[in-house]
Amino acid sequence: MKVEIWSDVVCPFCYIGKRKFEKALEGFAHRDEVEVVWHSFQLTPDFVPIPGESLHDSLAKKKGVAPEEGRRMNEHMSGVAKEVGLNYDLDNAIPANTFLAHQLIHLGAHHGKQDATKERLMAAYYLEAQNIGDIDNLVKLGTEVGLDAAESRQALTAGTYAEAVRLDEYHAQQIGVRGVPFFVFEDKYAVSGAQQPELFAEVLEKVYDEFKPKPALTVVADSNACGPDGCEI
Template sequence: MKVEIWSDIVCPFCYIGKRRFEQALEKFPHADNVEVVWRSFELTPDYRPIPGRNVYESLAEKKGIPVAKAKEMSDYMADMAKEVGLKYDFDNAVPTNTFLGHQLIHLAAKHGKQGEAKERLMAGYYLQGQDLNDVDTLVKLATEIGLDAEEARAALLNGTYAEEVRHDEYQAQQINVRGVPFFVFEDKYAVSGAQPTELFSEVLEKVWDEFQPTKPAPIMVADGPACGPDGCEI
């Protein structure tokens, strides 16, 4: 079973949705047969970080709301994150453009480490105050999951995987993704948002049952006297 997930590194619901989906996957008896593919989505592709500006100020400007209201919204998200074991640290988070981060995730996919890269970058941003605008920081995080430092640096500086990011975003437009996280199961069923773990479990079971190949009935080439539940034909 293939599950494609469009999300952004700095989307608070995306990290929460990731955890809830993972919790459902842990309980799913066929988890080893589920392929998870992370797709890129930039919530604010034209964002330009301003040194010294914090998350609350950036959110206030984006939403056109007071900074106090932005902090209130962030506190609400932090409380929700605690329910899935995540301790968001908005006070130390560094506002970032995620284009480079998404490129690094695509590099990791080449080496079979896409899931590890996604988790490492989200943890770096939400839990550890890592500056994902900084190439040196991204290279360091890449090496922590076993990627080669020089390959990572070259890929980021040369935009090696920029087109892969844009292609993911183009695909999102084609299937009308208007918000993230957005989960697509076997190109047929979609789940939008950080839904409860129970719903993800239900969808996994439904899609698994539907898409398992069934053995076709044999073609009858001869039919004669036989016995069945109602007796024997005479």
């Protein structure tokens, strides 16, 4: 069973939603049969960070509110994150464009380390106040999940996975994604937002029940019949 998730590395609800989905998956009896695929989505693809600008000020500017209101919104988000065990450090978080980070996640997917790469980047941004828009730092973070440093640097410098990021974003437009996180189950059911684990668990059960492999028929009686080669007498 495939679950595809569109999210951005700097979307606070995306990290929270990841934890809630993971909790539901932990309690799902058929979790070993679930393939999770992460897709790129940039909330602000044209964002250009200003050196030294805080996340509070950056958010306030984006929302068109006073800086103290930006801080208040981030403090509220930190409280929500604590409910799922995440200690956001938004006072020190470094605003970044996530285009390169998404490319590293695609490289991670190429090596079977997509979820580990996604998790490492989110933790670096939200919990450790690391710059995820810097190539040198991204290469370092990649090595921490087992990616080769030279390959990571080459891929990020050459834009090897840039088109893959754009394709994810185009696909999101085609299926009507307007906000993230956005979860798609077996191309049939969608869940928008960081919903509660109980809802994710309910959807997992429903989708598995509909799409699980059907057992082979057991023949309980066999007698005379006709086939392409004639009839048995």
